[in-house]
Amino acid sequence: MSRKVIVTGGAGFIGSHVVDELVRRGAEVIIIDDFSAGRLSNIRHVLDRVKLIKASILNPETYRNEFRGADLVIHEAALADIAGCELNKKMAIKVNIEGTLKVLETCVWADVEKFVFISSAGVHGNNHNSNFILSEETAYAPLSIYGMTKAAGEQLTKLFQRNYGLRNVILRYFSIYGPRQIPKNNSTSGAVAIFTNRAIRGLDIVVHGSGKQIRDFTYVVDTAKYTVEAALKIENETVNIGTGIPTRIIDLAKIIKEVVNPKVKIRFGPRPKYDADGGYADTSKLVKLLGGKPSTKLTNGIKRYLRWVKLNYQSVNVGY
Numbered sequence: 096m097s098r099k100v101i102v103t104g105g106a107g108f109i110g111s112h113v114v115d116e117l118v119r120r121g122a123e124v125i126i127i128d129d130f131s132a133g134r135l136s137n138i139r140h141v142l143d144r145v146k147l148i149k150a151s152i153l154n155p156e157t158y159r160n161e162f163r164g165a166d167l168v169i170h171e172a173a174l175a176d177i178a179g180c181e182l183n184k185k186m187a188i189k190v191n192i193e194g195t196l197k198v199l200e201t202c203v204w205a206d207v208e209k210f211v212f213i214s215s216a217g218v219h220g221n222n223h224n225s226n227f228i229l230s231e232e233t234a235y236a237p238l239s240i241y242g243m244t245k246a247a248g249e250q251l252t253k254l255f256q257r258n259y260g261l262r263n264v265i266l267r268y269f270s271i272y273g274p275r276q277i278p279k280n281n282s283t284s285g286a287v288a289i290f291t292n293r294a295i296r297g298l299d300i301v302v303h304g305s306g307k308q309i310r311d312f313t314y315v316v317d318t319a320k321y322t323v324e325a326a327l328k329i330e331n332e333t334v335n336i337g338t339g340i341p342t343r344i345i346d347l348a349k350i351i352k353e354v355v356n357p358k359v360k361i362r363f364g365p366r367p368k369y370d371a372d373g374g375y376a377d378t379s380k381l382v383k384l385l386g387g388k389p390s391t392k393l394t395n396g397i398k399r400y401l402r403w404v405k406l407n408y409q410s411v412n413v414g415y
């Protein structure tokens with residue numbers, strides 16, 4: 096794959112796996128990350144094969160020249176923590192909306208071929224049907240500042256296609272989990288990471304509310320693969336990236352207890368107002384356009400994550 100690809104947020108949890116997939120395919124990769132949440136350890140193994148620009152997407156003058164001649168810009172950078180966005184609404188709007196606008200403007204300025212916007216199932220809030228299935232056509236109804244900023248990012252992306260001819264793909268991720276995911280301070284995002292890291296330390300697993308909320312847990316390596324496939328093959332479409340398999344949070348807690356530490360207790364705590372009932376991905380469009388979908392089984396993915404946590408025990412010891 097002889098393409099020049101920019102990955103914003105490429106030192107983050109998911110972005111670094113996207114970088115791995117691109118490097119594996121032989122792309123010329125440039126990472127732009129301000130390391131507000133990204134970690135050098137996520138990308139150390141590819142540093143000899145990528146260019147790293149330590150910069151904020153909010154300051155295009157520090158990175159705009161890198162965009163010249165780029166085929167793809169995969170925009171992973173965001174304040175990605177739902178609770179963090181509620182606590183710092185202004186920052187969420189600044190990074191996720193203004194930051195996206197600046198990246199889009201830079202793409203137009205540099206005549207980039209295609210912009211990939213990483214969105215979220217969070218744009219839907221509780222707008223699922225009785226089966227909890229979320230299709231690309233399901234209307235926006237975000238319950239969180241984070242979901243609102245992602246809906247705004249999608250709209251900006253479409254506007255830049257209409258008004259400036261910037262081609263795009265909008266990818267709606269569901270609940271991504273796997274190696275390099277580290278629970279953030281006081282975060283409620285990333286149930287697999289939070290539950291696993293508590294269970295491994297013998298702490299109770301705390302489920303918000305009844306635990307009947309539905310999520311579509313999607314393994315990060317699969318997500319990276321389909322992100323790159325979609326970036327290369329899809330144009331001006333919005334596509335869900337998920338497994339199409341629903342899991343209740345209470346069932347996730349039980350699986351993690353079983354796999355990680357059968358001695359821990361599961362208890363129930365208060366449910367934040369912004370915590371959506373959720374839903375799982377309608378994957379028919381993804382399968383139609385790319386001929387497949389993420390398929391790692393949840394139990395296998397959790398076992399791989401657990402292995403990674405054990406190997407990186409010291410560095411994961413934060414914020415759960």
Ligand SMILES: NC(=O)c1ccc[n+]([C@@H]2O[C@H](COP(=O)([O-])OP(=O)(O)OC[C@H]3O[C@@H](n4cnc5c(N)ncnc54)[C@H](O)[C@@H]3O)[C@@H](O)[C@H]2O)c1
Pocket residue numbers: 103104105106107108109110127128129130131132133134150151152153170171172173174175176190194213214215216267268269270271272
């Ligand atoms: N993790 C999930 O389950 C999930 C679900 C849906 C969507 N997403 C989206 O996927 C993307 C990646 O999320 P993640 O889970 O890997 O989170 P993450 O926090 O690990 O990654 C985000 C990266 O963006 C970087 N970043 C933040 N602000 C920046 C700025 N101003 N300039 C440059 N870099 C900046 C961070 O340092 C970090 O490396 C985000 O857009 C997120 O909203 C994630």
